[in-house]
Amino acid sequence: MKKLDYTVLTRxxxxxxxxxxxxxxxxxxxxxxxxxxxxxxxxxxxxxxVRQVLAACLYPDLVNSNxxxxxxxxRAQRLLGECAGGSVGSYTATAGIPEIVHRISxxxxxxxGGAPSxxxxxxxxxxxxxxxxxxxxxxxxxxxxxxxxxxTPGPCYPLTNFTIKGLGGVTxxxxxxxxxxxxxxxxxxxxxxxxxKGLCNPVALYVINPGNPAGYVQSRKTMQEVIRFxxxxxxxxxxxxxxxxxxxxxxxxxxxxxxxxxxxxxxxSDTVELAxxxxxxxxxxxxxxxxxGYVELVNLDxxxxxxxxKLFSTDTCAPVLSQIALDLMTDPPQxxxxxxxxxxxxxxxxxxxxxxxxxxxxxxxxxxxxxxCKPVEGGGFAFPRLHLPPKAIQKAKEMEMEPDLFYCMTLLxxxxxxxxxxxxxxxxxxxxxxxxxxxxxxxxxxxxxxxxSSFHTQFMKDFS
Amino acid sequence: MSSLQEGDLDLRGTRAPSRLQAARGTxxxxxxxxxxxxxxxxxxxxxPHRxxxxxxxxVRQVLAACVYPKLLDEKSLPLDARQRANxxxxxxxxxxxxxxxxxxxxxxxxCKSVTxxxxxxxxxxxxxxxxxxxxxxxTKTLLIVLHLMAxxxxxxxxxxxTPMPCPHTxxxxxxxxxxxxxxxxxxxxxxxxxxxxxxxxxxxxxRGHCSPxxxxxxxxxxxxxxxxDRKSIEEVIRFxxxxxxxxxxxxxxxxxxxxxxxxxxxxxxxxxxxxxxxxxxxxxxxxxxxxxxxxxxxxxxxAYMEAVNLDPVVMKYxxxxxxxxxxxxxPQLALEVMVNPPTPEDPxxxxxxxxxxxxxxxxxxxxxxxxxFLNDLSGIKCQPARGGVFLFPRLHLPPQMVEEAxxxxxxxxxLYCQRLLEEEGVRLGAGCENGQVDxxxxxRLCVLAPSDTLDEILARLHSFHLRLLExxx
Numbered sequence: 010m011k012k013l014d015y016t017v018l019t020r021x022x023x024x025x026x027x028x029x030x031x032x033x034x035x036x037x038x039x040x041x042x043x044x045x046x047x048x049x050x051x052x053x054x055x056x057x058x059v060r061q062v063l064a065a066c067l068y069p070d071l072v073n074s075n076x077x078x079x080x081x082x083x084r085a086q087r088l089l090g091e092c093a094g095g096s097v098g099s100y101t102a103t104a105g106i107p108e109i110v111h112r113i114s115x116x117x118x119x120x121x122g123g124a125p126s127x128x129x130x131x132x133x134x135x136x137x138x139x140x141x142x143x144x145x146x147x148x149x150x151x152x153x154x155x156x157x158x159x160x161t162p163g164p165c166y167p168l169t170n171f172t173i174k175g176l177g178g179v180t181x182x183x184x185x186x187x188x189x190x191x192x193x194x195x196x197x198x199x200x201x202x203x204x205x206k207g208l209c210n211p212v213a214l215y216v217i218n219p220g221n222p223a224g225y226v227q228s229r230k231t232m233q234e235v236i237r238f239x240x241x242x243x244x245x246x247x248x249x250x251x252x253x254x255x256x257x258x259x260x261x262x263x264x265x266x267x268x269x270x271x272x273x274x275x276x277x278s279d280t281v282e283l284a285x286x287x288x289x290x291x292x293x294x295x296x297x298x299x300x301x302g303y304v305e306l307v308n309l310d311x312x313x314x315x316x317x318x319k320l321f322s323t324d325t326c327a328p329v330l331s332q333i334a335l336d337l338m339t340d341p342p343q344x345x346x347x348x349x350x351x352x353x354x355x356x357x358x359x360x361x362x363x364x365x366x367x368x369x370x371x372x373x374x375x376x377x378x379x380x381x382c383k384p385v386e387g388g389g390f391a392f393p394r395l396h397l398p399p400k401a402i403q404k405a406k407e408m409e410m411e412p413d414l415f416y417c418m419t420l421l422x423x424x425x426x427x428x429x430x431x432x433x434x435x436x437x438x439x440x441x442x443x444x445x446x447x448x449x450x451x452x453x454x455x456x457x458x459x460x461x462s463s464f465h466t467q468f469m470k471d472f473s
Numbered sequence: 474m475s476s477l478q479e480g481d482l483d484l485r486g487t488r489a490p491s492r493l494q495a496a497r498g499t500x501x502x503x504x505x506x507x508x509x510x511x512x513x514x515x516x517x518x519x520x521p522h523r524x525x526x527x528x529x530x531x532v533r534q535v536l537a538a539c540v541y542p543k544l545l546d547e548k549s550l551p552l553d554a555r556q557r558a559n560x561x562x563x564x565x566x567x568x569x570x571x572x573x574x575x576x577x578x579x580x581x582x583x584c585k586s587v588t589x590x591x592x593x594x595x596x597x598x599x600x601x602x603x604x605x606x607x608x609x610x611x612t613k614t615l616l617i618v619l620h621l622m623a624x625x626x627x628x629x630x631x632x633x634x635t636p637m638p639c640p641h642t643x644x645x646x647x648x649x650x651x652x653x654x655x656x657x658x659x660x661x662x663x664x665x666x667x668x669x670x671x672x673x674x675x676x677x678x679x680r681g682h683c684s685p686x687x688x689x690x691x692x693x694x695x696x697x698x699x700x701x702d703r704k705s706i707e708e709v710i711r712f713x714x715x716x717x718x719x720x721x722x723x724x725x726x727x728x729x730x731x732x733x734x735x736x737x738x739x740x741x742x743x744x745x746x747x748x749x750x751x752x753x754x755x756x757x758x759x760x761x762x763x764x765x766x767x768x769x770x771x772x773x774x775x776a777y778m779e780a781v782n783l784d785p786v787v788m789k790y791x792x793x794x795x796x797x798x799x800x801x802x803x804p805q806l807a808l809e810v811m812v813n814p815p816t817p818e819d820p821x822x823x824x825x826x827x828x829x830x831x832x833x834x835x836x837x838x839x840x841x842x843x844x845x846f847l848n849d850l851s852g853i854k855c856q857p858a859r860g861g862v863f864l865f866p867r868l869h870l871p872p873q874m875v876e877e878a879x880x881x882x883x884x885x886x887x888l889y890c891q892r893l894l895e896e897e898g899v900r901l902g903a904g905c906e907n908g909q910v911d912x913x914x915x916x917r918l919c920v921l922a923p924s925d926t927l928d929e930i931l932a933r934l935h936s937f938h939l940r941l942l943e944x945x946x
Contacts, residue, residue, distance in 0.1 A: 016796075023575070049569035064541035068533040068550075076547055093515070096522035098763075098770040135609055135774065138798060168797055296571040298802035300609065323645055324612050329772035330803055 037425035043445035048295030051449035105133030116339035124271035137288040137302030151177030158209035164434035179209040191225040213245040219387030226261040226387035254292025258386035301331030401472040424464040510898030517902035521769035524922030577796035579607025590812035595742035611762040611776040619650035632683035638907035653683040665697035691723035698858020729766030731837035732859025775804025871945035886914040897933040
């Protein structure tokens with residue numbers, strides 16, 4: 010098992026948190042942890058409606074009491090009626106409770122301006138990565154020679170690369186253009202594919218939109234080019250869209266790959282093989298710990314669908330509460346519902362918070378020499394670039410660390426701020442970045458930026 | 474479509490087609506196709522809630538308050554439930570069940586509670602939180618270990634001695650993990666006992682065929698209901714020790730031993746009571762989960778394994794196996810409550826113990842009643858069960874039916890179950906799913922259900938079975 014360097018950082022962070030708990034002296038009172046894409050750990054509150062429904066589903070006595078709003082109780086009642094034996098403790102159908110799967114497909118259709126969605130093509134899984142892994146298992150032939158290749162972006166979400174390699178596949182990076190706001194150029198896709206010749210057999214193209222860690226939202230034009238490329242080169246398109254609720258840029262709009270594909274019409278809309286992934290972990294719900302995700306499969310061969318069914322069925326089913334969380338995400342309170350005002354207020358608050366945070370990040374970091382930050386149009390993270398002085402890079406080498414890891418370790422020790430070194434995300438060679446979560450209360454963001462600014466200014470001075 | 478044909482489509486292990494139909498098929502039956510029954514009664518899996526059993530109140534109260542912390546002030550919830558919820562929220566990042574679990578192997582506090590439970594259960598035999606790995610469901614937990622063992626091709630391919638019959642999900646898992654299933658027959662006529670000679674025979678078949686590394690055993694038996702006595706457990710342990718096999722002990726039903734005079738013993742306890750010669754040597758991994766009889770929380774998906782005497786490097790691998798992902802938080806909290814239930818001084822104890830007693834009584838009475846009932850039916854012979862939630866009766870099917878099944882390309886027990894489902898709306902499990910390849914046919918039914926539900930199921934089965942026998946003169 011490859012040892013991932015970042016655990017050095019998180020282990021040290023846990024140690025420091027423990028030291029602080031024991032009130033050992035440090036130049037700061039607590040660690041600001043923005044390492045993971047974990048809104049609740051970062052201080053964001055869960056949505057009341059979601060938690061109320063889950064509680065009532067767990068403890069149905071609440072359905073009959075007046076403790077909870079009436080629409081919460083009605084929703085819980087409906088959901089319990091859809092669970093075998095009226096309990097969230099029963100197994101469900103492999104792909105998920107049929108009524109929930111159905112409602113997810115309705116959500117997709119509505120989101121995509123009417124492009125039809127078939128419930129038979131949807132699988133709920135414990136977290137989107139589990140579904141992605143199953144699809145990859147079908148695509149990646151561990152026995153093949155040459156090895157199966159999957160084109161993945163640089164920078165990327167590391168777990169996907171890790172999964173591909175773990176299954177015996179090869180990752181083929183295509184680099185996003187940071188100077189142009191992380192734009193995806195089709196020319197770069199061609200280059201990447203060419204680079205794979207003789208090294209592996211590429212079968213799939215993995216895209217993340219909105220981006221992780223880089224905060225872009227793709228334009229329709231880019232997406233059409235990607236689709237045409239996938240079609241031309243007979244690549245299976247894997248669209249990781251878990252951050253679709255996180256769009257901050259005023260001019261940005263999230264379009265799903267399914268929608269764009271569908272609106273391109275036949276023959277593309279009937280032939281390009283697509284798997285799109287969504288999750289309850291990100292966006293307004295931020296319920297990472299519940300592990301709820303789904304995949305929608307488009308244009309797959311019926312025999313392959315059978316295989317996929319078998320794969321999913323080996324783990325019986327996704328946890329019922331995760332399925333319910335997805336249902337609540339895709340079918341939230343509507344105007345007129347008693348819970349709507351509070352729901353709307355809470356989601357609006359999170360949205361405003363994210364927009365505010367990315368604006369502040371952009372302002373503050375771009376004002377610091379040694380940092381450059383593209384506008385964060387979408388997603389859950391900022392991924393600013395570090396321009397480190399040669400002396401710092403030298404020091405990192407001496408300590409046998411990647412420069413951005415060295416920066417992060419020092420930032421943690423001296424300022425009590427935990428962020429992720431960008432190297433894990435596989436950006437272009439020779440560039441250094443940090444990644445941190447922007448789904449966090451504004452005051453946490455402000456405090457973090459303040460500490461980071463002070464630290465950074467000192468750091469640049471020390472290594473000048 | 475061709476890009477997908479590149480993939481690893483070696484997914485054999487096609488178990489009963491009825492499983493394939495099951496999931497998507499519920500929609501059809503829900504859409505009111507003309508059927509002679511109101512609704513399908515499904516007792517093919519160990520899913521007590523599906524059958525109508527109620528969850529343990531304390532568990533659900535704690536979980537509800539964890540999920541919606543405003544309930545910590547809700548007076549209608551017992552104080553001890555609210556206090557427990559408060560404690561458990563304290564071990565979640567950001568005091569939310571929605572945050573990622575901080576480690577890949579489970580919340581340390583929960584691992585510790587698990588070890589305390591194990592020590593109480595095993596009369597003080599020590600247990601270390603570092604030996605515990607939590608995952609979302611026993612399938613995942615088992616797969617982590619199986620993947621670790623898998624290696625080799627052909628003669629060197631790892632083999633796992635597997636009881637016949639075994640849990641119906643196991644053969645597919647072994648296949649998926651790239652392991653060879655080495656069957657050892659349990660003795661049906663002796664209540665599905667484990668026989669040492671049979672273990673040796675099974676082991677001999679591996680020569681030149683595969684490389685045996687582990688022996689899997691479920692105790693109480695799934696689906697057999699057999700509960701091993703100390704002597705039997707010791708025999709298996711000695712066998713594993715002599716042959717250098719890792720013991721994989723599925724003990725999910727450890728809380729459901731109901732047979733008169735039958736003692737519930739864990740593999741760990743017996744191992745340690747056999748003295749240092751064994752307790753320091755034998756590699757044992759035991760599995761437990763929320764799908765136990767008394768909890769029945771299959772849909773919550775939570776399980777743990779305890780590993781004993783494994784190499785530290787291997788243990789580290791197991792603990793990191795789910796990294797950088799992590800198991801879901803809520804099921805872990807449920808596990809904590811399962812292993813650390815109310816004690817006699819707690820306000821909730823009375824209700825809790827009554828509910829457990831009710832489950833156990835129902836289970837025990839159902840198992841006995843159903844076994845007698847089945848034995849009264851011509852052509853069905855059922856071994857009495859002493860634990861677990863299943864009965865696994867044998868069917869003597871008319872030869873014409875066996876022929877018909879052959880022509881239709883299915884096993885005869887699958888055909889039996891399909892017909893039963895179509896005609897009476899009762900879903901049982903076909904014995905072939907449990908791996909039996911001998912000429913006998915079996916069916917599998919979960920008897921942990923409300924008594925009147927079970928009676929209804931038995932009545933429908935009775936009616937169907939008699940009709941079937943009459944139709945084959």
